[in-house]
Amino acid sequence: MRQAVKEHLLLSYRRPLSSAASLDSIYDVAIIGGGMVGSALACALGRSPVTEELRVLVVDKVPLPEISAPGADPPELRVSTLTPASVRLFEESGAWDSMAPPRSAAFRHMQVWDHGGNGCVRYSAATVGLPVMGYVAENRVIQAALGQTLRSRRSVVDYVSPASLQTLTLPAYAPDLHSGMQSNELAEIGLDSGQTVRARLVVGADGSRSRVRELADLRTFSWSYHQRGIVATVRTQHPNDTAWQRFLRTGPLALLPVRGSYSNVVWSTSVAEAGRLQALTPQAFALEVNQALQGGCMPARNPLLPGASSDSFIPPPTVYAADGAASQQSFPLALLGSGRYVRPRLALVGDAAHVVHPLAGQGVNLGFADVGQLAAALAHAVETGRDIGDLGLLQEMYEAPRQSENARMMTALDSLKRVFAPQDGLLASLRGLGLDLLNGSGVIKRQIMRYAMGVA
Amino acid sequence: MSMGAALSSSRGVHTSRRTHDVPQPSAAGTSAAAAQGPAGQSMDAQEVAKFEAMASEWWDPDGPNGALHTMNPLRTQFARDAICLAHGREARTVQPLRDLSVLDVGCGGGLFSEALARLGADVTGVDTSATAISVAATHAQADPAVASRTHYQNATAEQLQQQGAHFDAVVASEVIEHVSNVPEFCASLVALTRPGGSIVVSTINRTNRSYAVAIVGAEQIMGLLPKGTHQWERFITPEELQEHIERAGAERIGDSGMVMNPFTGHWTFSADKAVNYIMSFRKPAEQQRNP
Numbered sequence A: 001m002r003q004a005v006k007e008h009l010l011l012s013y014r015r016p017l018s019s020a021a022s023l024d025s026i027y028d029v030a031i032i033g034g035g036m037v038g039s040a041l042a043c044a045l046g047r048s049p050v051t052e053e054l055r056v057l058v059v060d061k062v063p064l065p066e067i068s069a070p071g072a073d074p075p076e077l078r079v080s081t082l083t084p085a086s087v088r089l090f091e092e093s094g095a096w097d098s099m100a101p102p103r104s105a106a107f108r109h110m111q112v113w114d115h116g117g118n119g120c121v122r123y124s125a126a127t128v129g130l131p132v133m134g135y136v137a138e139n140r141v142i143q144a145a146l147g148q149t150l151r152s153r154r155s156v157v158d159y160v161s162p163a164s165l166q167t168l169t170l171p172a173y174a175p176d177l178h179s180g181m182q183s184n185e186l187a188e189i190g191l192d193s194g195q196t197v198r199a200r201l202v203v204g205a206d207g208s209r210s211r212v213r214e215l216a217d218l219r220t221f222s223w224s225y226h227q228r229g230i231v232a233t234v235r236t237q238h239p240n241d242t243a244w245q246r247f248l249r250t251g252p253l254a255l256l257p258v259r260g261s262y263s264n265v266v267w268s269t270s271v272a273e274a275g276r277l278q279a280l281t282p283q284a285f286a287l288e289v290n291q292a293l294q295g296g297c298m299p300a301r302n303p304l305l306p307g308a309s310s311d312s313f314i315p316p317p318t319v320y321a322a323d324g325a326a327s328q329q330s331f332p333l334a335l336l337g338s339g340r341y342v343r344p345r346l347a348l349v350g351d352a353a354h355v356v357h358p359l360a361g362q363g364v365n366l367g368f369a370d371v372g373q374l375a376a377a378l379a380h381a382v383e384t385g386r387d388i389g390d391l392g393l394l395q396e397m398y399e400a401p402r403q404s405e406n407a408r409m410m411t412a413l414d415s416l417k418r419v420f421a422p423q424d425g426l427l428a429s430l431r432g433l434g435l436d437l438l439n440g441s442g443v444i445k446r447q448i449m450r451y452a453m454g455v456a
Numbered sequence B: 001m002s003m004g005a006a007l008s009s010s011r012g013v014h015t016s017r018r019t020h021d022v023p024q025p026s027a028a029g030t031s032a033a034a035a036q037g038p039a040g041q042s043m044d045a046q047e048v049a050k051f052e053a054m055a056s057e058w059w060d061p062d063g064p065n066g067a068l069h070t071m072n073p074l075r076t077q078f079a080r081d082a083i084c085l086a087h088g089r090e091a092r093t094v095q096p097l098r099d100l101s102v103l104d105v106g107c108g109g110g111l112f113s114e115a116l117a118r119l120g121a122d123v124t125g126v127d128t129s130a131t132a133i134s135v136a137a138t139h140a141q142a143d144p145a146v147a148s149r150t151h152y153q154n155a156t157a158e159q160l161q162q163q164g165a166h167f168d169a170v171v172a173s174e175v176i177e178h179v180s181n182v183p184e185f186c187a188s189l190v191a192l193t194r195p196g197g198s199i200v201v202s203t204i205n206r207t208n209r210s211y212a213v214a215i216v217g218a219e220q221i222m223g224l225l226p227k228g229t230h231q232w233e234r235f236i237t238p239e240e241l242q243e244h245i246e247r248a249g250a251e252r253i254g255d256s257g258m259v260m261n262p263f264t265g266h267w268t269f270s271a272d273k274a275v276n277y278i279m280s281f282r283k284p285a286e287q288q289r290n291p
C-alpha cells in the first residue's frame, strides 16, 4: 500500500497532468500553488497525526526542484531569510534537515546604519540568548527540501504539475444577507487539463498575482513604492555571518550571507537607478555595491546622544563579482494585502494574501506563519469533528490571528520604509537620531529584534 | 450583555455571539423532542409549534442558533472523550469513533450529528420536527463522507425504543429541557444504549443564575428569544439528571460546566455548572449485570 502510494505520487509528480493517473474526485485540502508557502503547508499537515491523514492535492505550473548535494556552485538569485519561528515549523514538519547548513547559512548579527553617518544599530543573537538570528537559504533549496519531505510523507499527497487553475466554484456566500441556511457545497476546481476535482478546503498559495484570489472575488489594497529591487549574488573574501542593511538616500541595500563565501544583495532604489544598475557588468556592479556600503559618512558619535551607539559599528566587508553567478535582476516593489483571507471553503496564504516590502526579509516568513496557524486550525477541526472548510473556523482560528499579525508587520515595514524614504536634510538626521535611540535603548531594541526573529 | 455565564440551550435559548446582534423577531427554537404523533406521548405539542418556524435557520451561524454553532466543538469533544473512554479508544486520533453507532436524540438540523459523523461514527439522528429532519438530511448531502454516515428519521426516542433499536452511544444535547416526561425520556436513552455503551446529555441547570440568564436576560430583557421559549421550571439540575439516568440503569462517568464568553462567543469547559452543563454515563456491560 505504501509502495503504491509512493508510485502514485511520483507518477503525478513527474508526469504532465494530461497523462497523470486519475486524481481523486474529492480532496480534503486542494492547495493551488506549490511555491515555498504552498509546499510548506502540504508538509506541515504531516506534522500532526490527525492532519496527516487528510487527502491533499497540490497544483503548480512548475514542478518542485529535485534535492541536490550541498552546492559549491554560485547560489541562485532568489534567497529567503528564515526566522527561528520558520525554522521551527520546518523542524516540526521534518523538512529542516535537508535545508540546514551547509545548504544554507546562519547569521548571528544584524547591522543597520544609514548613509548620513547619523546612526547605527547592531543586533546580536547572543543578546537574546539564541545561537543564531536566522538563516538565509536559496528559494530553490527550501522548495527542494519541502518536495523531499512531501515524497517521504506516509500518507498521500498528490502533486500535479505542470497544471494550472482555470476555474473555481465556491459555495454561495452572501455575508450581508441573513439568508438562513448557508450553503455547504464542496468547492470545485477546474484545471487547464480539463480535469475537475472537489475539495472541502481550497488554499490559494499562488503568489502575489493570485488567480484564486481573483476568482474568489476578494478585494485587495495595494500601493507601489515607485522603486525597484535589484537582486544579485556577490562574493566576499571570508564567509560572513552578519546581515548588513544600509539606508541610502535612494533606499535600503541589504547584504545577506548565503553559503560559503557567497552573499546576496537586495538593493531597493529608484526605477531609473535600478535600470542603470541592472545594465552593469558584474564587476562594475560590485564596485557600486562597495561604494554604497562604504561611501558617505560612517557613524560618528552623535552629539545629541553622547556615548550612544557609534562604537558598536563594524565596517562591512568588501564584495567581489561572483564568477559564474546569474547576473543581477530587478523587480518592482509594492505593498499588497487582501481585505479578507477566507471565504467558505477557501483560505489564502503567503503572498496571495499579503506582499510586503523586502527590507526586513519578512515576506516569506509571514507566509510560513500563515501555514503554522492554518495547519493548527485544521488539526483542531479534525479533532473536534468540524468541517475544515467552515467559515467560522477559518475566520476565528486562521484569519483573525494572522490578519492582525500581518497588518502589524505591514504597517511597521511601511512606516520604516517611509522614515527611510529617499530624502535629505532634517528628516535624515532625525532618522539617524532614531537609530541611535534604538541602539541606546536595550529594551526596545531587544523587542524589535525578537519580533524580527519571529520569537516575540 | 452583562450576564456572567452566557447561556444557550439550543432549541431555544440562543445568545448571539456578538452582543450587539439584533435578534430576529421570528426566531424560535425547533422542536427537538417535541412530538407530533401519538407515539410521542411524553412530548408537548405546543413546543413543536414554537420551534418549527426556526428550522431553516439551523445552519446560519449568525442566526438564532449561533450559540449552538459555537458550542458544537466543545460538546463534540466531550462526547468524543466519553465515548472513547467507554469503548477503550484513543480520543485524539483520526476518526476515533470509526464504526461506532451513535444515536443523536433531538438532532435538529444535524449540527451535532455531522460533527460526530466526521469523527467516524455512524450516526442516526432523530427529531420530532419533520422540517428539522429535512434540513439535516439536505445539509448532509453536500459532503458524501458525511452523507454516508448520517441517517435521519422523523421519530422520537420512544418510537426507536419500540422498534428495538440499540446503539453504541446515545447523545441528547439541549433537548431534555423541552421534554414533558423526563424520567421516561431518560429511561429510553438508557434502553437504546447497548450494554457497555455510553450516554451523553447536555442541558441547562435550574438555578437563580439560569433564570436570570435564560429567562430574564435572553427572553425578557434582550429579546433574543420569544417569551415562553423556555420554561425555567422544566430545567433539570445535574443531581436530578444523574438520578434519572442512574435509576434507568447507567452510571455517571463525568460532567462539566460549559460557559460562553459573551464577548468572544468562545465556549470553554468549567467547574461552573450553574447554567450550561454536560454529563456522561456508561451502561454496564452485560456480564457485570448477570454474572
Ligand SMILES: Cc1cc2nc3c(=O)[nH]c(=O)nc-3n(C[C@H](O)[C@H](O)[C@H](O)COP(=O)(O)OP(=O)(O)OC[C@H]3O[C@@H](n4cnc5c(N)ncnc54)[C@H](O)[C@@H]3O)c2cc1C
Pocket (backbone or CB within 6 Å): A032, A033, A034, A035, A036, A037, A038, A059, A060, A061, A062, A079, A080, A081, A163, A164, A165, A166, A205, A206, A207, A208, A210, A211, A229, A231, A266, A331, A349, A350, A351, A352, A358, A360, A361, A362, A363, A364, A365, A367
Ligand atoms: C527579489 C525578491 C527578494 C525577496 N527576498 C525575500 C527575503 O529575503 N526574505 C523573505 O522572507 N522574503 C523575500 N521575498 C518575498 C518572497 O519571495 C515571497 O514572500 C515568497 O516567494 C512568497 O511565497 P509564496 O509561496 O506565497 O508565493 P510564490 O513564491 O509566488 O509561489 C506561487 C506559486 O504558485 C504557482 N502558481 C501561480 N499561479 C498558479 C496557477 N494559476 N495555477 C497553479 N499554480 C500557480 C507558481 O508557479 C508558484 O510556484 C522576496 C521577494 C522578491 C521578489
